[in-house]
Amino acid sequence: MKESREKKKKTSRKSGFHKLLFGRMQVAMTLFLFIVCVLVAERHNVAVKKSELRLDVLEQEAFQEPPFEKEPECLLLWNSQEDNSVNAAEEMRAVLRQMRVSYEEQDVAIEPELALSGYPKAVLAFGLYDALGEELFEIFDSVKEGMDLLIACPPEADRYYDMVFRQMGIRETDPSERYTVRRLRFKKNFMVGGAGKDFAVSDPFDSANRVILDPECQVYLASADETEVPLIWKYTYEKGDVVSVNLNYFEKAYRGFYAAAYSLLSDSCVYPVINASSFYLDDFPSPVPHGSGEYIERDYGMDVESFYTNVWWPDIQELAEEHGVRYTGLVIENYSDEHAAPLSGNTDTRRFQYFGNELLNMGGEIGFHGYNHMPLVLPNFYYGEEYESYRQWESPEDIRTAMAELNRFCTALYPDEKFQVYVPPSNVLSQEGRAILAEDFLDIKAIASIYFEGQAEYTQEFEVAKDGIIETPRIISGCVIDSYMEIAALSELNFHFVNSHFLHPDDVLDEDRGAAKGWEAMRNRLGEYMDWLYTAAPEIRNLTGTEMAGAVQRYYYLDPLVEEGDGEIAIHLSNFQDEAWLFARVNRGTVSQVINGTATEVAEDLYLVQALENEVILKLSYEDE
Ligand SMILES: [Zn+2]
Known part of the structure; x- marks a missing residue:
């Protein structure tokens, strides 16, 4: 089956197809008929084995032990009067907390006197040293005595910085004029996935200090240009280490860089990771996606429905086979705009049978996306400027009815499966909708929404919520993996050792998601990403959505x-x-x-x-x- 599928795909992808000789045409026709027969046969083959989970979610009661009582390892110094410091402190808190570093913090705007003794490490998360004045010398005196220090913010030009920069391993510096870093280059292979490739910065600004370093310094990261401005380096000042991060990007997509920099302090650093790679297929299976088939017509000369069966799906399967990916498909029963009971349902289940069973046979998993594509929100929910076509459900009872109908629909199609993963349509989910997902009539154990903040999106961290539902955010998406996504993927490999990506079948119909490039280019870009990921991290485990949740749950506790x-x-x-x-x-x-x-x-x-x-x-x- 696989061989013939590949042949078929290659035939249909050939440019100049019309020039093929009649004989080859006949071969293609025979092949086509053969495939139709196989499809029909498979469609009737509903006796699919239950997919076996390799890592299930455990009962919450299993996690009874309290965290260890630890002496504080680190003091986080920040300044609530400095905007950049507020952001830096917020990100550093997230980094330290998730690395399980026991830390205390001090806002030097409120409490300017430092008491550093007893802390093996400190993080300096502000850049205006004038605000601290001579107390600053306490910090470097402590380093001299053996404290390790992370400089998280590029310092501003002031007289106090002038008095300490040598102790950071800097020989010359002119912070009055900042440097615009456009690309990042690893000078040491200290982060997973960093080797052999420069990484573009998506929104460059004059972020970094120009510095000339002492030759004793170890440089880990630099700007990828002729100047090679040092961006992460380590200097040993007497008995302590000083690691400087000259990046100035205090956002979620860079946490892995700060985690890696922190780990360079002292002899060793140990922190839990998730070790999971998941690829989600949103709106799959679903009725034939809506959208313009213009580019499919242009490139393949076929309608949208046959394109999905004969080109898109075989390609998606091939990518998975190459890397051992096990997709999680998220079902949409229909694309109506119903938002109150009674609901019309969907009696046309052919596509669901065929694609769903294929996906399960590949070791994948099926989860819920929605009865239709209306997010689980009530009339009190404001969508913002976007999502004009979306409606609100009339009552909580209507949401329950919709989810119960989806559950009935999927249970009839895949009787041996449990549906434990929920992906919110357009990543939009209200608190009320979320509470209903946790109710007993469903088996939902994980919500896979989104990692990065959007407008109305349900944003998550990798954690277990108070109600026991496991938050398994998706980090990147689609077939247009831009520089921001590349950085985010790299960062998360190093922060959580995790990859989480989602793809829509209708990406190929949507110009904003790359449709005009054509499916072949889109598929190749996704393949390139997978090649990078599995070359960078061959050890990472391919998990389905529920298994990812199992991994996050074990990691979290x-x-x-x-x-x-x-x-x-x-x-x-x-x-x-x-x-x-x-x-x-x-x-x-x-x-x-x-x-x-x-x-x-x-x-x-x-x-x-x-x-x-x-x-x-x-x-x-x-x-x-
Ligand atoms: Zn969707």
Whole structure:
């Protein structure tokens, strides 16, 4: 089946198809008839085996252990009077919290006197050193004595900066004129996926300080141009390390850079990761998507429906087979604008049978997108400027009716499946709608909406909500993977070791999502992304939506307590269940043996650790020293 499908696809994709000889035409026709027969046969083959989950969501009661009581490891210094510092502190809190770093914070606008003793590390998340005055010297005195320091904000030009920049490893600097960084280049392979490629900055501005560094500095990241302005570097000042991040991008898409920079401080740094890669197919299966088939007609000379069956789906399957991807398809029963009971339903189930069963046979999973494409919102919800065609459901009862109908529809189609993943239409979801999803008449365990803030979108972190529903945000989407998405994907590989991508069948009908480029170009771009991802992170696990939720749940409750001894790093884990994954940055020594787990080097000095017990020991060797 696969072979013939590929042949068919290649035939249909050939340009100059009309020039083919009559004989080849006959072959193609025969092949076509054969495929029709196979399709018809498959359509009737409803006895599909239940897809087996490799990692299920556990009962919440399993996670009883409290996090460890830890001495604060880090002091986060920020200034509520400085706009940039407010953003920097917000991002650094997210980074430290999710890395399970126990930290305290101090707003120097309120409390200008520093008490650094007892903190092994500090993060300096403001750039106007004048505001702190001579207290600033306390910080560098502490570094001299062994405290490690992360400089999160590029400092502003002022006399106090002039007095300390040498202690950051800078020889010359002129911060009065900032440098516009347009691309990033890794000078060391310290982040997963960073090697061998420059990364464009999507909204460049005069962000960075121009600096000339002491040759003792280790430069990890620089601008990708002739100047190669250092953007992340490390300098050892007496007994302490100073890591400077000269990026100035305080937004969610860069958290992985700050996490990686923080991990360069001290001998080692261990933090939990999710280790999951998921690809979601929104609106699939669904009735034939709406939209203009202009470009499909142009490139393939076929109608939208046969394009999906004969070109799009085989291509999507081929991409998955190449990398072991297991899609999560999200069902839409119909595209009506109904928003109150009674609902008309959908009796035409052929496409659902065929595509749904194919997807399950590939080891995929089916989840809910909606009875129709109307988000689960009530009349009190304001959509904003966008989404003019969207309606609000008249009452909570109407939302329940719609979800119950979708559940009935899918259960009849796929009787052995449980529908545990919900993706909100257009990523829009109200609090009331969300509460209904958590009710007992459904099996929803995870909501996969979106990671980045939008207008009306339901924005998430990778976490477990108070009601037990697991938030599994999607990070990037579509076939036009732009520079922002590339940075975000790279960042998340390093922050959570996660990939989460969604694709719509109707991307190919929508000019905003790349339709004019043609499907072939779109498919190739997606293939390129997958090639990058699985080359950068061959160890990452391909999981379906529910399995991703299982991974996020285990990650969310996991708390490591790390003891560094001579020759080893002992990791104690709270809420360890059946498996756990961590990143271990080992700045001194190399891992030579692992007790109760495995370790794979995924970037320079960065190990992906699989814990098999709640105590893992990394044995180190110091041969290079
Ligand atoms: Zn959709």
